[in-house]
Amino acid sequence: MKKLMNEKTQFVADMLKGIKIMDNSVDVISDNVIVRSKLKTKGVALVSGGGSGHEPAHAGFVADGMLDAAVCGEVFTSPTPDKILDAIKHVATEEGVLLIIKNYAGDVMNFEMAQEMAEMEGISCQSVIVRDDISIDNEQDRRGVAGTVLVHKYAGYLSDNGYNLADIKEKVEAFIEKVKTIGMAIYPCLVPTTGQYGFDLEDDQMEIGIGIHGERGIYQEKIEPIPGIIKRLMNELEKEISEKSLIVMINGMGATPDSELAIVANYFNEYVNEKGFDIKKYFVGNYMTALDMQGFSITLVPYDQEYLDAFNAPTVSKYFK
Amino acid sequence: MKKLMNEKTQFVADMLKGIKIMDNSVDVISDNVIVRSKLKTKGVALVSGGGSGHEPAHAGFVADGMLDAAVCGEVFTSPTPDKILDAIKHVATEEGVLLIIKNYAGDVMNFEMAQEMAEMEGISCQSVIVRDDISIDNEQDRRGVAGTVLVHKYAGYLSDNGYNLADIKEKVEAFIEKVKTIGMAIYPCLVPTTGQYGFDLEDDQMEIGIGIHGERGIYQEKIEPIPGIIKRLMNELEKEISEKSLIVMINGMGATPDSELAIVANYFNEYVNEKGFDIKKYFVGNYMTALDMQGFSITLVPYDQEYLDAFNAPTVSKYFK
Numbered sequence: 001m002k003k004l005m006n007e008k009t010q011f012v013a014d015m016l017k018g019i020k021i022m023d024n025s026v027d028v029i030s031d032n033v034i035v036r037s038k039l040k041t042k043g044v045a046l047v048s049g050g051g052s053g054h055e056p057a058h059a060g061f062v063a064d065g066m067l068d069a070a071v072c073g074e075v076f077t078s079p080t081p082d083k084i085l086d087a088i089k090h091v092a093t094e095e096g097v098l099l100i101i102k103n104y105a106g107d108v109m110n111f112e113m114a115q116e117m118a119e120m121e122g123i124s125c126q127s128v129i130v131r132d133d134i135s136i137d138n139e140q141d142r143r144g145v146a147g148t149v150l151v152h153k154y155a156g157y158l159s160d161n162g163y164n165l166a167d168i169k170e171k172v173e174a175f176i177e178k179v180k181t182i183g184m185a186i187y188p189c190l191v192p193t194t195g196q197y198g199f200d201l202e203d204d205q206m207e208i209g210i211g212i213h214g215e216r217g218i219y220q221e222k223i224e225p226i227p228g229i230i231k232r233l234m235n236e237l238e239k240e241i242s243e244k245s246l247i248v249m250i251n252g253m254g255a256t257p258d259s260e261l262a263i264v265a266n267y268f269n270e271y272v273n274e275k276g277f278d279i280k281k282y283f284v285g286n287y288m289t290a291l292d293m294q295g296f297s298i299t300l301v302p303y304d305q306e307y308l309d310a311f312n313a314p315t316v317s318k319y320f321k
Numbered sequence: 322m323k324k325l326m327n328e329k330t331q332f333v334a335d336m337l338k339g340i341k342i343m344d345n346s347v348d349v350i351s352d353n354v355i356v357r358s359k360l361k362t363k364g365v366a367l368v369s370g371g372g373s374g375h376e377p378a379h380a381g382f383v384a385d386g387m388l389d390a391a392v393c394g395e396v397f398t399s400p401t402p403d404k405i406l407d408a409i410k411h412v413a414t415e416e417g418v419l420l421i422i423k424n425y426a427g428d429v430m431n432f433e434m435a436q437e438m439a440e441m442e443g444i445s446c447q448s449v450i451v452r453d454d455i456s457i458d459n460e461q462d463r464r465g466v467a468g469t470v471l472v473h474k475y476a477g478y479l480s481d482n483g484y485n486l487a488d489i490k491e492k493v494e495a496f497i498e499k500v501k502t503i504g505m506a507i508y509p510c511l512v513p514t515t516g517q518y519g520f521d522l523e524d525d526q527m528e529i530g531i532g533i534h535g536e537r538g539i540y541q542e543k544i545e546p547i548p549g550i551i552k553r554l555m556n557e558l559e560k561e562i563s564e565k566s567l568i569v570m571i572n573g574m575g576a577t578p579d580s581e582l583a584i585v586a587n588y589f590n591e592y593v594n595e596k597g598f599d600i601k602k603y604f605v606g607n608y609m610t611a612l613d614m615q616g617f618s619i620t621l622v623p624y625d626q627e628y629l630d631a632f633n634a635p636t637v638s639k640y641f642k
Contacts, residue, residue: 002507002524004581004617006546006588011580018583021590022605055579186323203323225327255576257613258376259332260325262339267327269342284343292578294613296325321639 001195011192012052012074019059025316026062032083034059035069035090043159044168045069045091048100048152049084050107051076053189054212055254056319057149057288065315066156067100075193075291076213078106084114088123096124096165098172100151102144103131104213126169128155132181132299134240135209135218143211146251146288147179147299150311153320157310178302180240182233185210185253185295186223198293208232210297212253212290227267233298234271243302245278247311251297254289261285264296280308285321322516332513333373333395340380346637347383353404355380356390356411364480365489366390366412369421369473370405371428372397374510375533376575377640378470378609386636387477388421396514396612397534399427405435409444417445417486419493421472423465424452425534447490449476453502453620455561456530456539464532467572467609468500468620471632474641478631499623501561503554506531506574506616507544519614529553531618533574533611547588554619555592566599566624568632573617575610582606585617601629606642 005011013031020028027037048058049071058070069087073079088097097118101111111127118125131139132147154175158168185207188198191214198214201207206229209218224232250268252261265284272279280303288297301307326332334352341349348358369379370392379391389412394400409418418439422432432448439446452460453468475496479489506528509519512535519535522528527550530539545553571589573582586605593600601624609618622628 002527002544002615004507004547004550004577004615005584006548011584014587015580015583018585018587018590018605021586022583022603053578053580055583060579186325206323223323226325227327229325254578255613255615256325257374257575257610258381258607259336259374259612262336262343262376263326263332264339265342266335266339269339282343284339286579289578291580292576292615294323294325294576318639318642 001190003192005192008193012072015052016059016072029090030083030086032072032079033069033087034062034072035087036062039091040068040093042093042095043162044095044165045093045097046100046155046159047071047087047091047097049079050102050104051078051213053291054288056286060319061149061152061317063315063317065160065313066152066317066320075191078104078110081110081113081117084111085117088114088118088125092123096126098155098165098168099125099127100148100155101127101129102148103129103142124165126165128169128172128176130176132179133211134180134182134236145181145183145212146249146297147181149287150179150249150299150301151176153315154307154310156315157313179299180237181297181299182236183210183295183297184208184217184229184233185293187294189214189254189291189293191291210295212288214290226264230268230271237298237300241300241302244276245280245303247281247301247303247307248279249283249287249299251288251299252286253293253295254286255292255294256296261296268298281311322511324513326513329514333393336373337380337393350411351404351407353393353400354390354408355383355393356408357383360412361389361414363414363416364483365416365486366414366418367421367473367476367480368392368408368412368418370400371423371425372399372534374612375609377607381640382470382473382638384636384638386481386634387473387638387641396512399425399431402431402434402438405432406438409435409439409446413444417447419476419486419489420446420448421469421476422448422450423469424450424463445486447486449490449493449497451497453500454532455501455503455557466502466504466533467570467618468502470608471500471570471620471622472497474636475628475631477636478634500620501558502618502620503557504531504616504618505529505550505554506538506614508615510535510575510612510614512612531616533609535611547585551589551592558619558621562621562623564623565597566601568602568622568624568628569600570604570608570620571617572609572620573607574614575607576613576615577617582617589619602632608640
């Protein structure tokens with residue numbers, strides 16, 4: 001296996017130390033927890049995380065305007081409840097803590113256990129579960145993917161604007177209902193801890209409906225020029241969203257070059273122009289990745305001026321751009 | 322060949338249209354030229370470019386505080402003199418234009434021809450040639466690589482601070498003498514126009530001394546844990562730079578995940594701490610890439626307060642971070 005790393009058992013710990021070197025506005029308080037150096041003293045604190053391998057998520061979004069802490073498990077592995085509790089206790093304010101959880105069995109179990117432990121220690125703690133991946137039919141089983149980053153930003157905006165914990169939870173849950181994502185890949189990721197590729201894919205095939213943990217997609221298909229791929233993904237998204245006025249995130253899966261993400265943006269824009277959509281804002285880049293997977297996802301949010309204000313509000317995260 | 326694209330002949334044109342969709346502060350004035358939407362009316366204008374495939378360079382650095390125009394040739398192919406001249410004429414101010422050229426035969430020839438054509442049309446035009454790649458022994462043959470992005474930033478700072486064309490050229494040339502880079506790769510890039518990989522590399526090998534056009538490195542070696550790779554690269558850089566106080570850029574080659582760049586940063590920092598270096602600033606990310614190559618380069622600049630001020634000065638480019 002070829003990776004730019006040292007010991008595989010130290011992959012996440014080494015990465016977090018590197019993030020601290022790159023960004024002096026955060027601190028690493030354990031091998032798995034990254035927090036703002038200047039803690040928030042008022043407003044609801046926001047904690048997210050999950051397995052590592054999705055960089056810049058989640059550590060890159062620990063910043064004024066977004067998260068207060070990220071709990072970074074081993075690669076593609078949920079962090080343990082005690083680490084999540086460490087993060088909650090470190091950043092908690094009197095207004096309480098909201099946990100933003102991606103819908104994976106391990107994450108939900110461990111974050112909810114940490115939530116209970118925090119409540120037993122007298123910390124007011126609530127959680128929301130992101131389920132934006134429409135490639136899964138059953139809505140309760142839908143995974144949390146790139147749309148989670150927009151949830152971080154929206155929740156950060158609400159916290160900065162003085163909403164209380166119950167109101168933030170309610171507004172964020174209404175938002176989560178509206179965020180829809182679908183992804184695809186042309187090359188799998190190589191997982192540093194196992195030395196194995198997430199899946200095998202023939203030289204002329206693509207995966208549609210991938211998750212972000214190196215797992216197979218829902219189906220394989222012969223690769224097409226990008227306009228055909230966009231049409232295929234949008235056909236699925238349009239079953240979920242009837243609004244014509246949208247906010248869009250085109251998210252690279254980690255090893256997709258900027259040139260190809262720009263080409264995706266170009267043909268996406270051609271498609272929506274032809275279909276009469278009105279795009280209020282584009283996010284294009286790497287937000288929620290799967291190590292060195294090549295591919296992208298499209299996230300759609302129906303336009304709402306409050307959402308747009310939230311996304312346009314300042315954050316010091318250099319990854320939310 | 323698997324790429325997220327449509328027609329290979331339209332790769333660069335499609336990419337530039339996509340960049341415009343992502344960033345409303347630039348305009349595309351031809352298939353190959355990207356300029357600021359709000360042109361500078363005073364101060365020396367800065368034009369750079371070369372072959373495409375190095376994104377976010379150069380188009381991503383067309384922004385207040387950095388470049389006024391980027392001329393984006395086909396993938397790994399120098400733009401023609403007439404395109405470069407179009408860019409010069411579009412952004413020229415009364416104070417003149419500085420061309421920032423990477424040292425490749427085609428780029429030097431075509432940019433210098435455009436410079437002559439501009440001068441014949443009465444535009445005051447000068448050029449500088451970046452040669453930061455120390456993997457080539459002969460200094461005159463050294464290629465321009467990641468350090469070029471720091472040249473863009475320094476020149477932009479000088480222009481914004483009112484230096485005239487002759488002074489900027491002199492100061493930038495002195496800066497270029499001090500910027501030193503060396504790179505490595507563990508996987509080659511797949512070139513969309515040819516469908517070929519830049520080189521073949523065995524499953525346990527790495528390339529040391531790579532350029533940014535998919536070409537082989539200076540030598541191949543069995544891959545090592547990252548501390549050994551850093552020592553190997555720093556041994557070369559320390560032959561060139563004797564100062565202990567440095568500014569550092571760790572540049573991803575396009576498909577290197579953020580997690581691995583952070584791990585590189587961590588072990589680089591361990592190395593320099595042990596050796597008694599004092600690092601004044603780190604840049605870590607994708608600045609000057611080679612499509613989907615996996616690897617990184619290290620660029621060192623001896624500390625100088627003016628350089629640090631220049632790098633810390635604001636720019637609206639979201640890629641200079």
